[in-house]
Amino acid sequence: MALFVQKYGGTSVGSAERIKNVARRVAKYYAAGHELIVVVSAMSGETNRLIALAKEIQANPDPRELDVMVSTGEQVTIALLAMALKEINIKAKSYTGSQVRILTDSAHTKARILKIDEERIRADLKAGNVVVVAGFQGIDEANNITTLGRGGSDTTGVALAAALKADECQIYTDVDGIYTTDPRIVPEARRLKTITFEEMLEMASLGSKVLQIRSVEFAGKYKVKLRVLSSFEEEGEGTLITFEEDKNNMEQAVISGIAFNRDEAKITILGVPDHPGIAYQILGPVADANIDVDMIIQNVGHDGTTDFSFTVNRGEFANTMNILKNKILPHIGARDIIGGDKIAKVSVVGVGMRSHAGIASKMFRVLAEEGINIQMITTSEIKISVVVDEKYMELAVRVLHKAFDLDQEL
C-alpha cells in the first residue's frame, strides 16, 4: 500500500465527463489499496473567464480581490470530483486551500507555500477517504485567500507529497511525458523515460510547459518522486523525474532536450556607469515590483561604462520599461534604455554537457549555418541559452534537435 498524490490539470477536468474519468482512474488506485490525495486545477478556461470578468471592472484587478475570485475555479472542481467519487461509492472529501490549511506568504497572485497542516488530511485518509484538494491556492496568516500563480497546482501537489511523505507525486497532464522538445515543432521528438530534476528545472523554466518550475524546485528540495503522466491514456509510465545519480546509470545522452520560450522580452540599459552596486540599483526596483527576471547579462565595460541586459516576461515589458525610465534611469546616469519583445529564447539542456566539451561551439555553428543571428547568450552548468529573433525560433529548435541526435532512441 502506497500513498500517492495525483494532480490533474485543467484539461483533465475540463468537463463533467472528464471529471468522471479522473474519478475512475482514482478508483483503480483506491481499489488496489493505495491512499490517495488528489489535487485539481480549475476546469480549463475557467481561470481565464474569471480574470476577464475582473477586467471588466478593473483594468488592473486588485490582487487581493483577484485571488478571492480566481480561487473559486478550483473550489468548483474539488466539489465536482468529490461528487464523482461518491457517485461510484468511494468515500471522498474536498478541501479548499484554506480548509487544508495551506499557509502561504501574502504575495497575492504569486504566493509561496510556507506550511501545510497535514493532521486533518491524515485522519481522513486513515478513515478511508480519498482527499481532494484545490490546487493553486492557500491562505495567509491574516486569513486572506492567496493564489500561487499560474501552474501553481503542481506546486500544491508536490508540497502535499512532501508534507505527507507520499511515495510518489503523479502529475497528470495532456501529454504522456517529457519530450526532447515540443512534437508540434519537431515531429521526431521523443518521450524521455527519465529526466533529472536539474534538467527538468531548466526545461520548465525555459518553456516546456508540462510542469511548473516551482513545483520541480520543491520536489528536488524535498526529494519527492515526481512522475508526469497522461490523463487521457490508460497505460503508459510517463516520465519519471530523478536525481542525477540515478540518471547517469540509465541514459547517457549528452543533451536531453531543446527548450524554447517566446514569452520574454529583452531590455538593455546602455552606458551604465561601471561601479559596484549598479546591478542591484537596476534590478532592485524591478524585483520590488514583483517582476521576475530571467536572463541577466553584463559584459566587461570600457570607458567606465557597461551595457546591462536582462529579459522579463513579455507581459511585464511595458511595466518594466516604465519603472526603468521613471525610477532608475534618472538616478544612475546611464545613456539610454532599449528593448524589444519580438524575441525567442532557445536552449539546449542536459546534465551530460558538464563532461562534454564543445556543446556550445556546436550549437553556435549549427545556428550560424542556418543564418540565425544570436542576440544574447547565457550559460549554466547544464544548459546553454540563446536569444534569437522570434521568427527563427522553430527553425532553431528543429536544427538543434537533429544536430544533437535527439530523434535517435538510445
Added chain:
Amino acid sequence: MALFVQKYGGTSVGSAERIKNVARRVAKYYAAGHELIVVVSAMSGETNRLIALAKEIQANPDPRELDVMVSTGEQVTIALLAMALKEINIKAKSYTGSQVRILTDSAHTKARILKIDEERIRADLKAGNVVVVAGFQGIDEANNITTLGRGGSDTTGVALAAALKADECQIYTDVDGIYTTDPRIVPEARRLKTITFEEMLEMASLGSKVLQIRSVEFAGKYKVKLRVLSSFEEEGEGTLITFEEDKNNMEQAVISGIAFNRDEAKITILGVPDHPGIAYQILGPVADANIDVDMIIQNVGHDGTTDFSFTVNRGEFANTMNILKNKILPHIGARDIIGGDKIAKVSVVGVGMRSHAGIASKMFRVLAEEGINIQMITTSEIKISVVVDEKYMELAVRVLHKAFDLDQEL
C-alpha cells in the same frame, strides 16, 4: 453618521455594469459619512449554472460538496464589488462567510447561523473600509463550508445588522418595495409604505418572494430595522418593515396584501387512527428528512379515525410520498394516502383582521361567487389561507385584491 447594512440580490449584481452601479450607490452613502457593510448574492443565473454542473455528476449532489461549489457564486461577486469600489477610490475589503467568520450549524444547503465574529469587520470599518460580505454562506465548527439555502443572503444581511447593531438593514432588490400583491397578476397592486414584521412574515412564507422568511424572523427577533428598496431606481423610500405598534398609527388597512404560492403540494392520509401522538408519528419522519411542512390540517375524527393533511414544497412531493408509504403507512394503520401537486395557496394577510370580524366569510363568499372551490383552509391570527385548484390562482388573487379595496390609496 450611521451604520448601514445593504444587501444586493443576484439581479442587482447580474453584470459588470450593474456591479459598478451598486458601487456608485454605495459610494453615495459613503460620501455622506456612513459606515457600510454590503452583502451580495451570486450573479443572477450563477447558482443555477453551478447546480446544473453538479447534477451532470450526481443526480442528487452530495450536500457537503454542493455547498463547497455553490458558495463560489458569492465569492466571485464580493471580489468584483470590492474591485469596483477600489476603482472609484473607495477603500474596500471582501470577506467570504468563512473569513468573517459566520458560524453555522452543519445542515448543509440549509444551515442556520449560530454566531458572527464582528471584531475584524469592526476594525475594517473603523479604518475607513467598505466591508463586502458574501451572502448565503457560512462555515461550521469543523470548518466545512455551509450555505443557508436559497435567499439566504437576506438572512446574512440581517444577521450582520444584528451582530453589528446597524441602524438599518436595506434589502435592495428588483422591486421598489412590498406590494399589496404581485403587480403582474393585479396591475392595480399598490406599494406599501410600511408593513409589520408579522405581516411580512406571512407574506414571505406565502410566496411574496421579496424577502426570505428567515431573514424576517431574524430581523423581528433582533429588532433590526429592515427596508426593501429598488436597486434600479435612484430615489424611492421602498417599504419599511415595522413593529406592529408603529404600524397602527400609520396605516389602518384591515388587510395589507394578498399572497399566493404555487410551489406546494398537498398530501392527505385517510383513516388515521385518532389517538394521541399520531401527528408526531406522521410528521416526525418527514421532519427528520429535513422536509419543511407548511399547512397542517386535522379535523375532528369519527369512527375512531381522522384524516390528516399537510402541504410540502412541490419539489419534495415525491420524496414525501415515498417516506409516508414506506416508513409511516405500514406502522400507523391508516387506510390510504392521497396527494396532488396541482394546487395553489392564496392568503389574505393583515394585522387589522384581529379586530375585524367577517374577513373570513367575506373571503369565502368572494371565491364562491367566482365558482372557485376551496380544498383546504387554515387560519392564523393575521392571515387566512385557502388551497384551490392551481388554475384558479390568478383569478382568486384578483377578486380578493379588489374585494378588500387594496387598489385604493388610504
